Amino acid sequence: MSYYFTILSPTDTPIFNIAFGTSKGGGDGIARFRFPDTAQYMNQFIIHSSLDIVEEAQWINGGMYLKHIDTYPPAAAYISAFLTPSGARFLLLHQPPQLPSGTSSGLGSSSLLGSSASTTRASSSSVAANPTSPQTEEAVRQFMNEVYESYVKTAMSPFYKQGMEIKSPVFRTKVTGAGKKWL
Amino acid sequence: MSTTKASRIGEEIWKTRIDKVNAELVTLTYGTIVAQLCQDYDSDYKQVNQQLDKMGYNIGLRLIEDFLAKSGVGRCANFRDTADMIAKVGFKIFLNVAPTVTNWASDNNQFSLIFDENPLADFVELPDDGRAQDELWFSNILCGVLRGALEMVQMQIEAHFVSDVLRGDDTTEMRVSLVRYIEDEMPPEEE
Numbered sequence A: 001m002s003y004y005f006t007i008l009s010p011t012d013t014p015i016f017n018i019a020f021g022t023s024k025g026g027g028d029g030i031a032r033f034r035f036p037d038t039a040q041y042m043n044q045f046i047i048h049s050s051l052d053i054v055e056e057a058q059w060i061n062g063g064m065y066l067k068h069i070d071t072y073p074p075a076a077a078y079i080s081a082f083l084t085p086s087g088a089r090f091l092l093l094h095q096p097p098q099l100p101s102g103t104s105s106g107l108g109s110s111s112l113l114g115s116s117a118s119t120t121r122a123s124s125s126s127v128a129a130n131p132t133s134p135q136t137e138e139a140v141r142q143f144m145n146e147v148y149e150s151y152v153k154t155a156m157s158p159f160y161k162q163g164m165e166i167k168s169p170v171f172r173t174k175v176t177g178a179g180k181k182w183l
Numbered sequence B: 001m002s003t004t005k006a007s008r009i010g011e012e013i014w015k016t017r018i019d020k021v022n023a024e025l026v027t028l029t030y031g032t033i034v035a036q037l038c039q040d041y042d043s044d045y046k047q048v049n050q051q052l053d054k055m056g057y058n059i060g061l062r063l064i065e066d067f068l069a070k071s072g073v074g075r076c077a078n079f080r081d082t083a084d085m086i087a088k089v090g091f092k093i094f095l096n097v098a099p100t101v102t103n104w105a106s107d108n109n110q111f112s113l114i115f116d117e118n119p120l121a122d123f124v125e126l127p128d129d130g131r132a133q134d135e136l137w138f139s140n141i142l143c144g145v146l147r148g149a150l151e152m153v154q155m156q157i158e159a160h161f162v163s164d165v166l167r168g169d170d171t172t173e174m175r176v177s178l179v180r181y182i183e184d185e186m187p188p189e190e191e
Helices: A041-049 A051-057 A116-121 A134-156 A169-182 B003-016 B023-040 B045-071 B079-095 B141-152
Strands: A002-008 A014-021 A065-072 A077-083 A089-095 B100-102 B110-115 B155-163 B172-181
Touching (some): A002 A041, A014 A169, A041 A065, A041 A077, A041 A089, A051 A065, A051 A077, A051 A089, A077 A134, A089 A134, A134 B023, B023 B045, B079 B100, B079 B141, B079 B172
Antiparallel strands (some): A002 A014, A002 A089, B110 B172
16 A cells, blocks of 8 residues: 655645555555656646545535545545645545456455565455555544644744745654554 | 752742743744744844843843742852752743753852753744754743843853754753852943
């Protein structure tokens, strides 16, 4: 499972980006997207294209965590969103590991997952294998909440101006830590 | 007076005689002042340190009166007493922290205050322009406060930070040295 996480300021400026892979079940935490390395902008493209849906969904359920809101099937990319009360948006793109060719509905069975590393972690409920399961939604919720906490602290720093890119290495470390812990 | 007795006095006054104020209010206000100074002086951090020290000095000049009125403590017998009084009563009642007094010089005229926590610096991350980490003493106002306050009670001191966790150091340490006791009560210098 590979993840791409982005924070958008209330005025739609991207202020933070990070790509990382799963650390669960023997994952090494390195992102391996299905696009070639030269096409990593696809992540940003997909994630930002979900903003319309975020805007539609944001007033509906009243919660800050919007769960899984968008899917981009050609890349098997799933987007989850989290809103802060001030209007910043946390978007997480998750892409399950590559399935071997010839399996059409592969999610959920360990034998269908490609590499030997992923066979150990795959089960129908694991975060890695099934991006829309309740377990995944819960894990993402925990991740978002932890990032939100760090975000608030970062925003409280007197040298941080609202809407500015978050350059703080402390924040990046904390996001990486949260990713390791929950995803 | 022993350190433990000073601690007890500090606790007592903190509990009974001090108006409390929200910590974030203090932190954010002070943070804004420093950030604004950095902007006004175009990130000339030496200037910013100096200004903070000056502001602290002016606070110290009046704060000592308040301190003596609230604490009702008398004259300190020696500089070691003074150090305990600053750390365990002064810092306790105004900031609710009690730094450790340590690293005494052999002539008993120099000591260090180690701050385990610093309410002024909560949430703070120094600007990453490659210089702030080496030049800015974020909490430098405290040095000025001590200098101003002690000058009003006939002690000329010099205080500066030698390390700060904000810069990535392990501890936050302020070095305080007694320059001299002011014998004839001259009015404080204009600053």
